[in-house]
Amino acid sequence: MAVTQKLPPKDSVTITEPPKDSVTITDNRTGKTIVVPITNNSIPAVAFKQLKTTPAVSSDRIDTDDTANGIRVFDPAFLNTAAISSKITFIDGDRGFLMHRGYPIEQLAEKSDFLETAYLLIYGRLPDKKQDTTWRYEVMHHTEISEDVKKVIGSMRYDSHPMSVFVSAFAALGAFAPEANPALQGRNLYLENKDVMNKNIIRILGKAGTIAAASMRVRMNRPFIAPRSDYSYCENLLYMMDAQSEGENYRPDSRLVKALDTLFILHADHEMNCSTATMTHVGSSLVDPYSAIAAAAAALYGPLHGGANEAVIRMVEKIGSVDNVLPFLEKVKRKEELLFGFGHRVYRNTDPRSKIIREVADSVFEACGREPLIEVATALRDAALKDEFFVSRRLYPNVDFWSGLIYKALGFPLDFFPILFAVPRVAGWLAHWKQMLDHGNGKIWRPRQVYVGEGLRDYVPMEQRADIEVSTDLDGVLDLPHYQSKRRLQSRL
Incomplete structure (x- = not known):
């Protein structure tokens, strides 16, 4: 007996499972669903531009949310945004691992x-x-x-x-x-x-x-x-x-x-x-x-970047002695002092570079004499690593904590420390610049913004503006010294 296969209607939609390496996103405003592929554990931000709504605009209103052009990904300070793909450097922040080109x-x-x-x-x-x-x-x-x-x-x-x-x-x-x-x-x-x-x-x-x-x-x-x-x-x-x-x-x-x-x-x-x-x-x-x-x-x-190791030295100098370490850390907990040289934007474990630098320090101290502040720095490190407050927040010593002490032992002035960071980093800057030109898509970088300012309004002439009772816009400006001599000021009277 022959089996007759029933074909689906011409206007029907075949529902298939989305690929495993993808995410499915539904816009609850419109009910629209998109499937976005995952590549190297990342998704393209431009995919969200598909999620559009009809803006409510009129002659006296502008859609400052730009809804007609889709959803924007809001990421202040680039906490989770990958702007490029790169073959140069890899960091595993959880393991405290760093490698260049493998x-x-x-x-x-x-x-x-x-x-x-x-x-x-x-x-x-x-x-x-x-x-x-x-x-x-x-x-x-x-x-x-x-x-x-x-x-x-x-x-x-x-x-x-x-x-x-x-x-x-x-x-x-x-x-x-x-x-x-x-x-x-x-x-x-x-x-x-x-x-x-x-x-x-x-x-x-x-x-x-x-x-x-x-x-x-x-x-x-x-x-x-x-x-x-x-x-x-x-x-x-x-x-x-x-x-x-x-x-x-x-x-x-x-x-x-x-x-x-x-x-x-x-x-x-x-x-x-x-x-x-x-x-x-x-x-x-x-x-x-x-x-x-x-x-x-x-x-x-x-x-907050190259000047961090300079800040470490100023902090350790301010602490002054081993006896002051614990009181200082208590002030840090109360947000009365800042702790420099601990923690990192990427590393959630010990900065691998800090381990190497600690070993380098011994050869420098052998040649130039032991840096007196090393005792305070070591006590600070040990105390912080035993304190649950800092451990729970994964605040471990980073590269800046030890490098400043070495530069100081070498006799460099504090404000020269960032220079000793900049010179070698030139190599990394050039590597990323070359990679961008060799493999980039030829587009100028142009981040989006989320506008939260005033809506459309009309200009008000000066004579029609109400006086502002309390203005802080220019507070203190008139108190700034203008460095004019008494002779000149007298001539203006």
Whole structure:
């Protein structure tokens, strides 16, 4: 007996199960359901643009929620937004794990050096012997800065913050490299000409150390020292900062060179942090890399980023002695004091870099003497790790907690600490900038916003505006000193 298969009506819809690697989202306002694919444990934010409603608009009302263009994903401070896909650095915050291009940070700190790690970050692989030789030669032979750039740096006040000098110098470098400026040479300069890209990567990395040393010499009111291309990267940096005169046969202590080199590896890149995000955001406009570096350095300048290790030293100095550690932590709990050097935006476990830095500290103390504040810092760490208040909040020592103590033991002034963060981070900034140009979609970064301001209203002429009884907009402005002499003030009476 034949079996007759009953076909579904032509206008029927076949319901299928959504793919396993997807999420199903229903807009309860309209009942519309969308299925969004999951790739690398992420979903595309633009998928939410499908969830639209009809805005209630009229001649006297504007839809400030922009409902006609779909739902926006609201994420202040980018707490859970991935703006790029990257092959450079991976962080497992729960495990306290960090790797560059697949290599654990512990192995790089032990076996590599800064220039090799920089090559790895930028080009995606460890160099072979020939590439390594060429790379080191080119970087160390692009360390000179022009006399005009020296004049820019030398014009800074002696008490300028070194990061102000660093930011200004990099902004100036772009003015002296017109051949590297897409605004002058064409917007696709770096998209189409990889030779120009590589040349300027080398120039920027080579000159970063020289600019850093020059910012130190300005502070010391001493003449600039020319770089030594026959020294290693960190050895040359220490030489340019510490040589007494041009051409002096001075060679920094090898223990200090190794310690600084290890610190540079640890600071070279840390995924999409504030300054790296700035580098890629600004770079997406196709501006020259010198301007993007200046912007990234300005972001690093802030006390919540590159200035954190400086804040740690000031905190430990304020605590003063081991006896004051527990009372200080009690004030932190009561929100009367701030605790610097603990916790991290990504890490929910111990920062892996802090373990390595603690080991580096011993070699520095051996060469320069034990830093007196180390006792206070160690007591602070031990007390915090035994206190449930901090443990439950996963507040563990981070890289800034120990690095500041090492820099202080090395004799660097506090305001120079961010510079020692910025120089190695240049490698990471360049790596992400290159990756964005090599694999980006060619679009300028342009985040959305959620507008919560006034609705449509008409302009009110001055004579029709009511007086504001209490105004705080300009409170205190009239009390600011204008630095005018009594003679001039008297003449105005």
